[in-house]
Amino acid sequence: MANKEDNPPKEVEDVVDEEGKSASDPQVMPPSLAVLSEIEIAKxxxxxxxxLDLRIMPCMVLMYIMNYLDRQNIAAAKLAQIDQDLNMTAVQYQTCVSILFVGYILMQVPSNLIVGKIRFPGVxxxxxxxLWGVLSACTAAVHNPSGLMASRFFxxxxxxxxxxxxLFYMSLFYTKKQYAMRTAILYSGSQIGNAFGGLFAVAILKLDGKHGLEGWRWLFLIEGVATVGLAILLAFILPNSLKSVSGLSSLEHEYLLWSFEEDNGQQDNADEASVQKGVMMAITDPKTWFFMGTLYCIYIAGAVTNFFPSVVATLGYSRNKTYGLTAVSSSQSVIEAVQLLIRNLLQPPYxxxxxxxxxxxxxxxxxxxxxxxxxxxxxICLAANIIAVSTLNTAARYVAMMLMPGSFYSAAIVLLSWVAGTLSQPSIKRASAIAIINAxxxxxxxxxxxxxxxxxxxxxxxxxxLAASILAIILATVTRVYLQRQNHKLERGLDMGRNGPTPAQIAVGFRYVV
Incomplete structure (x- = not known):
């Protein structure tokens, strides 16, 4: 390549053929770029x-924040006595919380197959x-536990x-050299949602009783309407492919197209394989199952975040204060909101x-x-769980709570980027694999x-x-060894079968990042 900063480590990406020429040799560049110096190309x-980042990533983070808020606002609604207003039992409330994940798991694969085939994934x-904003807003109209359960499922x-x-959408724009950090930025949306969720709840729940509506109804209604408004706005901002990104010069546009093709070995082509073939390619590829096993173990360890309020309560802290759902006079509201913002933003684990x-x-x-x-x-996650198992000492357990989210989320975002970069082509296979693994x-x-x-x-x-953390490390090791062996086969020119890179990728010297 023309720019040294873009070159990956030799042992991972840079492949040299028999004539001593790199598979990423400058002559594969478009003529308009090939005549430029390295400094010019770097600029x-x-x-x-x-x-590209300014066009895509703020939109993705905003969407994840709203996704998180609309999913988690039932916790704030409970503190606003939704269970009492709807005459819910503890079991019914817990069902309302967990039933969301049933719908969430069922739809991921069909939806990503659609995303992988249509021309307008951003739209x-x-x-x-x-649509989920509309459903969230409609939750304000429920009058019994059954209605709330149905609303949460859909x-x-x-x-x-x-x-x-x-995850698939970002893989349409970013190369393997860029994807992990962008996945981390995307994931930060959930943490920002966690930090600001309580602040939004404080402001909205002060409307309790206005126009005859309970505070929790206002919560669902306002957050739902805000989600719809943002969705309409973002639909006009997000591009649908690299070719449709506006605001770029002709050279910048050519560079992005060339860089993506050089990194993946080919441009994405939704018509390259059928939906059925893409799903079968993902399911029958051992790499899918190695990645799935590793991420599954990481997510087992990560499930503790759903119960952080209960676990943190054992340290003597009250999570209810974080949501700030106690009644205060209007003269205190601004001060309390500022204090709540500071508390939420300065939560050390997040x-x-x-x-x-x-x-x-x-x-x-x-x-x-x-x-x-x-x-x-x-x-680090393993060490944190060993501490949690070994002691009830407040300081030690707080250290464990500090370490847990950062450790398993950091591993998860890199694992997801490994999936997107390894099972990259055809694009419908990538979409299928991401959805199957995540579901x-x-x-x-x-x-x-x-x-x-x-x-x-x-x-x-x-x-x-603790056991899941150990197993995740073992499975990640197995995955690495398997991919190294696949790279050795590619170097020897052996037949990779249907589970290897596409012919176009092999032709330009594709290697798996390990």
Whole structure:
């Protein structure tokens, strides 16, 4: 390549043929780029990537924030006494919480198959966002537990479009050298949603009684309407393919197209394989199952975040204050809102989580290495769970709580980028693999709740998390060894079969990043 900064490590990406020429030799560049110096190309790369980031990533983060808020606002609604207003039992409320994940899991694969084939994936994701906003707003009209359960199920069904769809959508624009950090930025949306969710709830729930509506009804209504409004706006901003990105110079546009093709070995082509073939290619590829097993174990350990309020309560802290749902006079509202904002933004576990995710993703992209950027965080997660199992000491347990989110989320974002870069072509196979892996790996959100009993130790939960962390490290190691062997086969020119890279990728010297 013309720019040294774009060159991945020799052992991973740079393939040299028998004549001594690199598979990423400058002559494969468009003529308009090939005549430029390395410094000029570097400037074009930086400008083009920055413009692409400014166009896509703020939209993705905003969408994830709204996705998170509309999914999690039932927790704030409970503190606003939705269970009492609807005469719900504890079991009915828990069912309303967990049933969302049933719809969420069921829809991910069908939705991503649609995203992988249509011409307007950005519009499709925005349309789904508007639809889940409508469903969230309609939740304000429920009058019994059955209505709330139905609303939550369909909300999960539609929200399932977003996360696997967003992962595939970003893979249409970013190369393997860029993807992990962008996945980390996307993931930060959920942490920002966690930080600001309580603040939004405080402001909205003060409308309790206005126009005869309970505070929790206002919560669903306002957040739902806001989601619809944002979805309409973002539909006009998000591009649908690299070819349709506006605001770029001709050289910047050519660079992005060439860089993507050079990295993947070919441009995406939705017509390259049928939906059925794409699904079968993903299912029959051993790499899909290696990645799935690793991520499944990571998500088992990560399920603790759903029960952080219960676990943190064992340290003597009250999560209810975080939501700020106690009644205050209007003269105190501004001060309380500012205090709540500071408390939420300065929650150490989530601050550390965002920082470590982005740092780990950035370093993984820079080094073009995935394995150690998964294993090292999971070793930290393992240590955190050992602490949680071993002691009830407040300081020690708080350290464990600090380490957990940052460790397993950092591993997860790199693992997801490993999936997108490894099962990259045909594009419908990539869409299928991302959805299948993410759908199955979300099932711990359904059954893990049964592990969190026997407060304050939660021994069963933390022992399972500890075992899952060990297994994740083992499976990541197996995946790395398998991919190294596949690379050796590619170097020897052996037949890779239907589970290997496409002929176009092989022709330009594609190698799996390990």
């Amino acid at each position: 074009i790369r930086r400008r083009a990537t920055l413009k 499709y994701i925005c349309f789904s966002m508007a 909300l999960g069904f539609v929200e399932a479009v977003f996360f696997p769809g967003a 601050m550390l989580c965002v920082f470590t995710m982005i740092l780990n993703g950035f370093h993984s992209d820079k080094k073009q290495e995935r394995y150690w950027h998964i294993v090292c965080p999971m070793v 199955i790996c979300n099932t711990p959100n359904v059954w893990a709740s049964y592990l969190y009993y026997s407060s304050p130790r939660y021994l069963a939960a933390f022992l399972v998390n």
